[in-house]
Amino acid sequence: MDSSAPAVRCRSVGKIWAAGTENAHEALKAIDLDIAAGEFVMLLGPSGCGKSTLLYLIAGLERATSGSLTAFGEPVTDPSPERSLIFQETSLFPWLTIWQNVSFGLRIKGTPPAEQKAVAHRALQRVGLAAAMDKRPFELSGGMRQRVAVARALAMRPKVLLMDEPFAALDVQTRAKMQGFLLDVWRDSGASILFVTHHIDEAVALADRVVVFTARPGRIKEIVPIDVPRPRDLFSPESEKLRLALTDLLRDEVDRAFAEQEGLTSAA
């Protein structure tokens, strides 16, 4: 692994779903993107623009149909615990306790059970849920479950955290809390974060850079740096200006996505 290379490097990455069939459709086109080690990058775009697809490609769960994708200089061919994915919906295994969920990756590696439990305890402490070790997922609230999912990713000491709208199912207050919590985790862990969202506020609150996507096929429309020092005041004129700029960028794309959907329905 080359530690001077970017955490993730995409070079003209494209993805066509169901390539070669009549249902083929292009989800991503010519994506060029470098993510530095320890950087917090938001992917922002209209729904269905392929931003989640990019996350799956980087995770190694899907293969790109064109271009090259490397992580720390090495080509991405398979999923790896170094690039952990966190989903919108709960992905905890309901038949395991919280600590068993958190140490699932260690169990797969064959780590001794005592060490598994110790690592799980530390990871849960970092997300403030050490007291929930022996509970089961259905006993926790949605926000707590997402914190457990983050702890599970952290237990594997990932270099890149890939987050697919992780807070989309949470209420506004919980979401704000979780954003603060995520920034703490990000600072302690030193990992890069790639975060998919369609919330402009969330992008301005969290990111170092915001990558704005076009509607289908997803291309990078613009990369907007957020140079506001943390902790951020979301009501400052600076934040307000960024929000307006992002809203403008996004509006055209949402309009285009709608027009395309209307075209589909009238054709049918």
Add this chain to the structure above:
Amino acid sequence: MTISSNARAVETAVAAPNERPPRTPLVEGVIRLGWSLVSVGLFVGIWELCWYVGIADPRLLPPPHIFIGDFAQQAKFFNTAQRWAIGVNASAGPTPFEAVAITIASSAMRVFIGLALASVMALVLGVAIRYYWLIEKLTLPTVTLLAPVSPMAWLPLAIFLFGIGNGPAIFMVFIALFFIMVLSTIAQIDTVNRNFIHVARTMGATKRQLYMLVIIPAILPGLLMVLRMNLFGAWMVVLVAEATGVGYGLGQVIMLARNTFNPSLVFFTIAVIGLLGFLCDGALRLVQKRLLYWVPDPKGLLHGL
């Protein structure tokens, strides 16, 4: 906010609307049993009434107080094992009560062995079909072809292959459940939450670990449900098999009742089978609860509408 205070807040929020203190499991059980008795009692009551006013001819539709009333008289016929032996008179052999117990135990044993064999082998084949590409190509079409065949069609084969005894009855139960359960295992595997699979793969799980640690636990709840549904099917099939291929068992008693024109015995046997099915379902439900501690109780969603 700590977790326990959070949990307490949730509890009070949930308990508030219906104001009733929670019932203990024992009280729950007694109430459930009570309603079962009321339900059966209503059915029996209507039947008895029909008999009383003369609509139901006791020679054709004897009401429960007649067919259950003379237990010893009915139980005598359960001694079918001895009946076939030459030179044994009808009153020899086990006592009537023992005869009933032996008959029930042997039918139940055939159901359970058939059910256990079918579930284990269906799970193994179903998982293997998704695990190994070649096994899918070689077996799935045949399984799909055989699944809709009525178990009755297999009956002659059961007798050719296994003769008379436990063999054909167990085979029949097995064949009635196996193909359906293979298909439902595959259906369950295909609907496992995709995120579970993504998480396991990201954590570096091998294919084997993915199946052992994620897919099999994830499909267990659905499979146990299928098993419970098929339990009744197993009881239906075992009776037919016993009626033709086996020397004793509940199916034989029904056959005897038919040949001797004895409606009381038919109803007595139906009552026994019904009770057994009810108890089996309860037992399996208990297993389900113990084994699948993580599945929240779905009941209550539609209550109070």
